[in-house]
Amino acid sequence: MACEKTILDDLLCRNHEWAQRTAETNPALFPALAVGQSPKILWFGCSDSRVPETTVLDLMPGEVFVHRNIANILPSTDLSSLSVLQYAVEVLQVQHIIVCGHYACGGVNAALGQKKLGLIDSWLRNVREVRAKYEKELEGLSQKEQSKKLVEFNVIEQVRSVLKNANVQEAIEERGLEVHGWVYDVGCGECHVLQCPEDPEAHVFMVKNPRAELE
Secondary structure, X not given: OOXXXXXXXXXXXXXXXXXXXXXXXXXXXXXXXXXXXXOOEEEXXXXXXXXXXXXXXXXXXXXXXXXXXXXXXXXXXXXXXXXXXXXXXXXXXXOEEEEEEEOOOHHHHHHHOOOXXXXXXXXXXXXHXXXXXXXXXXXXXXXXXXXXXXXXXXXXXXXXHHHOOHHHHHXXXXXXXXXXXXXXXXXXXXXXXXXXXXXXXXXXXXXOOHHHHHO
């Protein structure tokens, strides 16, 4: 009696088929990737399974460096996201950083509620702080509109968090690194550019490389 095919067997089979198709259509890709990577984009996104950046951007392996977590948050104390940011900016020399949130975000919706969730509450505190900051803008909106607006406000604040990073500031000044805020609409599959107002507190976080003062 043949063994029943498991979901993992199916995944491996699909991987092998994909690798074969890709090698046939782009024979230089895998040998090049074996040598190294040189992505031009750093993507900070949500862990949500509906927002796979390589798929929604129609990119190939090696074209985007990625960090994802619940609600695409970039706290100044998170060693994981800070390490990714430093490596992407200093070593990979990416040209663009995209912070992308998405509508119908479970993390954002949870931050709008009062239900105790456990360990994740500590993480979602970052989004709740954004909610508190924009309380007046959210007041009076329907639950659906509150969710959409908080998704956008959260992206704005995470873009500002990126811009407060000293390595990012240096790369902007020295080589024109750009930081962008996007929102992905899971209902239609399209990304939209979000206009991120200038941070009124930005000047407080500006730092200079000591080398620049000697030149």
